[in-house]
Amino acid sequence: MQEFLDLTLGGISAGAVYAALGLALVIIYRATRVVNFAQPALALISTYLAYSVTKATGSYWLGFAVAIVAGTLLGVATERLLIRPLRHRSELSSIIVTLGLLLVLQAIAGMIWSNEPLAFPYAFDFVGRFSANDLFVVLVVLLIAALVLVVFKYTPLGLRMRAAAFAPEVARTLGVRVGLMLTIGWGLAAAVGSLAGLLATPPFLFPNVLDGVFVYALTAAVLGGLDNPLGTIAGGFVLGVGLSYVSGYLGPEMVTIAALAILVVVLIVRPSGLFGRAKVRRV
Amino acid sequence: MLEIDELSVAYGAVRALDGVGLAVERGGITAVLGANGAGKTTLLRTISGLQPARGGRITWDGKELTGLAPDRIARGGVAHVPEGGGVITELTVDENLRLGALWRRDRADREAARKEMYELFPPLEERSAKPASTLSGGERQMLAIGRALMSRPELLLLDEPSLGLAPLITARIMGILRDLRASTGLTVVLVEQNAHSALSIADRGYVLALGRVVAVDTAAELLADDGLRHAYLGF
Numbered sequence: 231m232q233e234f235l236d237l238t239l240g241g242i243s244a245g246a247v248y249a250a251l252g253l254a255l256v257i258i259y260r261a262t263r264v265v266n267f268a269q270p271a272l273a274l275i276s277t278y279l280a281y282s283v284t285k286a287t288g289s290y291w292l293g294f295a296v297a298i299v300a301g302t303l304l305g306v307a308t309e310r311l312l313i314r315p316l317r318h319r320s321e322l323s324s325i326i327v328t329l330g331l332l333l334v335l336q337a338i339a340g341m342i343w344s345n346e347p348l349a350f351p352y353a354f355d356f357v358g359r360f361s362a363n364d365l366f367v368v369l370v371v372l373l374i375a376a377l378v379l380v381v382f383k384y385t386p387l388g389l390r391m392r393a394a395a396f397a398p399e400v401a402r403t404l405g406v407r408v409g410l411m412l413t414i415g416w417g418l419a420a421a422v423g424s425l426a427g428l429l430a431t432p433p434f435l436f437p438n439v440l441d442g443v444f445v446y447a448l449t450a451a452v453l454g455g456l457d458n459p460l461g462t463i464a465g466g467f468v469l470g471v472g473l474s475y476v477s478g479y480l481g482p483e484m485v486t487i488a489a490l491a492i493l494v495v496v497l498i499v500r501p502s503g504l505f506g507r508a509k510v511r512r513v
Numbered sequence: 514m515l516e517i518d519e520l521s522v523a524y525g526a527v528r529a530l531d532g533v534g535l536a537v538e539r540g541g542i543t544a545v546l547g548a549n550g551a552g553k554t555t556l557l558r559t560i561s562g563l564q565p566a567r568g569g570r571i572t573w574d575g576k577e578l579t580g581l582a583p584d585r586i587a588r589g590g591v592a593h594v595p596e597g598g599g600v601i602t603e604l605t606v607d608e609n610l611r612l613g614a615l616w617r618r619d620r621a622d623r624e625a626a627r628k629e630m631y632e633l634f635p636p637l638e639e640r641s642a643k644p645a646s647t648l649s650g651g652e653r654q655m656l657a658i659g660r661a662l663m664s665r666p667e668l669l670l671l672d673e674p675s676l677g678l679a680p681l682i683t684a685r686i687m688g689i690l691r692d693l694r695a696s697t698g699l700t701v702v703l704v705e706q707n708a709h710s711a712l713s714i715a716d717r718g719y720v721l722a723l724g725r726v727v728a729v730d731t732a733a734e735l736l737a738d739d740g741l742r743h744a745y746l747g748f
């Protein structure tokens with residue numbers, strides 16, 4: 231029973247990170263039908279910047295703030311410089327560009343900060359079962375997720391963003407600046423992704439540190455429905471807890487296989503996600 | 514007024530519009546008629562900026578629209594209801610409606626416009642919180658027109674509002690357009706395959722065939738011209 235509780239609590243905290251990075255993927259997927267494979271790399275660069283700022287100033291929170299701002303700007307720059315020029319091509323072109331960007335940014339990170347693991351601090355005390363840091367991770371992710379959902383659902387900006395995502399041409403004729411909405415979406419997504427990076431990285435920062443988290447975040451997004459922010463957040467927590475049980479009862483070496491198995495099974499059985507409705511898209 | 518000079522549009526090598534000229538007085542209802550593929554939809558899409566012109570000019574009140582982005586044209590007072598209405602089914606009825614006026618700064622007047630639309634189209638108010646996907650065809654067309662009117666446009670472009678609707682609903686929509694013109698001085702360009710119902714409310718009509726204007730006249734004259742009706746309008 232004690233073990234079950236430990237595994238559940240540990241899973242919730244890990245799942246929060248998958249939920250956050252998954253949310254970042256969904257914001258972009260919903261607007262552009264592109265799975266942003268560069269998302270972990272954008273978060274990685276932000277996290278390295280946080281490392282440098284924290285090291286120079288001694289302030290964790292200044293580094294944290296710099297990472298979020300830098301993440302936003304990186305997302306905006308990616309959309310403007312790499313994705314927008316491809317807007318008349320197929321979505322596949324954009325996806326390949328994001329894959330390329332992933333590799334380039336990881337290499338750049340290695341060149342600047344070296345490929346050696348660097349000590350990266352937790353926000354709060356991390357010792358013990360469901361530590362202060364675990365609580366912080368869960369709370370901050372829930373807060374940010376709620377904020378994103380409220381913005382989408384209840385603000386004029388969110389309404390514009392959804393209209394631009396669902397029906398760009400109609401949105402244009404209603405005065406919505408669709409290009410600007412896409413840019414804002416990429417900025418917002420990358421900010422959320424950077425938050426996930428800051429939470430997922432400790433204790434060590436190295437260029438591939440977010441690769442595993444990204445796979446789980448993608449699984450969470452598929453589990454929740456790539457179109458469905460709320461589902462993805464739920465999917466992140468479900469996956470975190472599920473994988474924690476797998477690790478505890480079957481062994482840590484089974485975690486990646488379990489995640490891939492879940493990914494494949496969901497794609498076969500419920501391609502629109504556990505919470506998604508199959509939807510016909512008009513072209 | 515809306516003035517279109519020598520407008521040409523092409524999709525690749527296919528000419529959709531070939532030197533089209535058109536003049537629409539303020540406060541008038543102008544019907545644009547013609548068979549499938551005559552270029553009617555292309556004409557509206559070019560006015561609202563969705564389709565780039567290859568040549569020619571479009572001006573509204575002396576301001577050039579050619580080359581402007583669709584969102585700029587919309588914010589200049591031109592509303593476009595596309596074929597089928599373009600209702601966003603993933604959004605609620607109310608969200609669709611509000612979307613029509615979001616670019617306008619006057620918040621109080623946006624709210625007033627929303628109330629007016631619900632008075633004009635009572636079935637929409639009953640369903641305001643429901644997804645627009647739950648609406649019938651006629652209700653969708655009402656929503657599309659209501660959403661366009663939310664911005665208090667000066668020029669309303671309507672693409673086949675009667676398509677797929679029962680005659681009774683078509684007659685109601687045409688009646689609403691006529692009332693609006695009378696009460697607000699709205700200028701309407703109405704594209705229709707259903708020439709009879711369009712000419713019943715229009716002042717003037719243009720007939721397009723294969724991307725060219727083949728006839729221009731008052732609605733009454735067009736209705737009376739048997740040869741033209743048989744050749745181009747199919748009734």
